[in-house]
Amino acid sequence: MTIFTLSRRAAIVGATLLAMLPASSALAFEPSASECIAPANAGGGWDFTCRQVGKLLYDLKLVPDPVQVTNLAGGGGGVAYAEVVSKRNDDNNLIVAASSATSTRLAQGAFPGMNMDMVRWIGSVGTDYGVIAVSAKSDIKTLPELMDKVKADPKSVSFAGGSAVGGWDHLKILIAAQAAGIEDVRTIKYVAFEGGGEAVTQLLGDHVQAFSGDISEARGFVDSGDIRVLAVLAKDRLPGVFASFPTAKEQGIDAVGANWRGFYAPGNMSDDAYGFWTGAINKLNASPEWKKIQDESGLVPLDLSGADFQQFVAEQVAKTTELSKKIGLIK
Structure with a gap:
């Protein structure tokens, strides 16, 4: 009886201590087999964004493994957008290069049946x-x-x-x-x-x-x-x-x-994973290594992430819609 009581007490104490641990220590997300989709062929701006950012994320030890870059061209970014929305909507290890070209196509309704709210907007890494x-x-x-x-x-x-x-x-x-x-x-x-x-x-x-x-x-x-x-x-x-x-x-x-550059993620990415990727982009933007790449490539700093970046993209979509109407590209 005494042994049982001690064992029970030990279990209770152990459970209490576990409950007292910060949630982040038990549930912190860490990506595995990270991937960045560049929605165009090699050599363009989206490809540059994925490869430069992906390499530096690994070099700075912000991700545990090298980031795989996948070129998925077609439809001015529409093929990649549709792939993420329809087939990889809950992939926590995936980020996708985006830019003013992305918000422009969304503004013009060029991705049939899709809009900006179907993905999560992670952050920007500069203006090109x-x-x-x-x-x-x-x-x-x-x-x-x-x-x-x-x-x-x-x-x-x-x-x-x-x-x-x-x-x-x-x-x-x-x-x-x-x-x-x-x-x-x-x-x-x-x-x-x-x-x-x-x-x-x-x-x-x-x-x-x-x-x-x-x-x-x-x-x-x-x-x-x-x-x-x-x-x-x-x-x-x-x-x-x-x-x-x-x-x-x-x-x-x-x-x-001016062409902003940044990333979006699948719409059903978990909050833990989304928090990880927005944090990683923030750390990258603050690093002297990224500032050097910006200087060498002609990027002007634009440090936005999370809700601020979401609002920024929404504003870009609205402005581009107005411009496109003025010059007769859309009605």
Whole structure:
């Protein structure tokens, strides 16, 4: 009887002590086999986001294992979005690269039957300014020269971009064209490709005459001497190695196009997992290692996560819906 009583008391004490432990020590989420989906082919901005962030998350020991990067191109990000919503909606180990291109497509209803509330928005890792570029061997040296050529003969210039027709790369051209005095921007020829890398390849092959993308995806092609940046769509010149690139504004074309970069997650991701990933992005943004990558790639800091990021994306969707209506892309 005494033995039983002692055993029972020990069990009660043990249960009490366990209950007193912080929930985080017993239930803390840690990913296994982490994956980042880049909704485009290799070489573009989404691919850059997944690979740079995924590598640094592991290097900083914010995740226990290397992050697998999966390229899932199609539909301007729609194939990846549908995959997450319909097939991987409760995957706690999955994050997906997103950007202004994502909010643009959502604003225009380009993902049939889907909206931004079907996923969870994790956080942003910076803002990537748009660029308009040509092949290094092109005889066009300035943005006004390019726009004058479009005015003279719209069919003589085809623009390539890594987003679908009506997507962010397309919109940046239309914003610049409007600022340059082109009244009917619907005459501008735009050719969509599955990622910025593929678009630049078409430019180098002389299949198109100009490229619309972002500074991060253009950097490597500038360094290799393949392309010439005619203009950065920023209010002021970027710092550091990008200081030599003129803005559209200083050339008399008052056009600004900033592309935020970040991540979303499956809509039914657990709260513990969501808390882990938002925390990991916060730590990455605060690290000197990420700040160095931002400087080298032309990203401007934009540190938003959780509810703040959710609200930011909602505002971006609303603004893009209004812009798209103004230029006749949607009704």
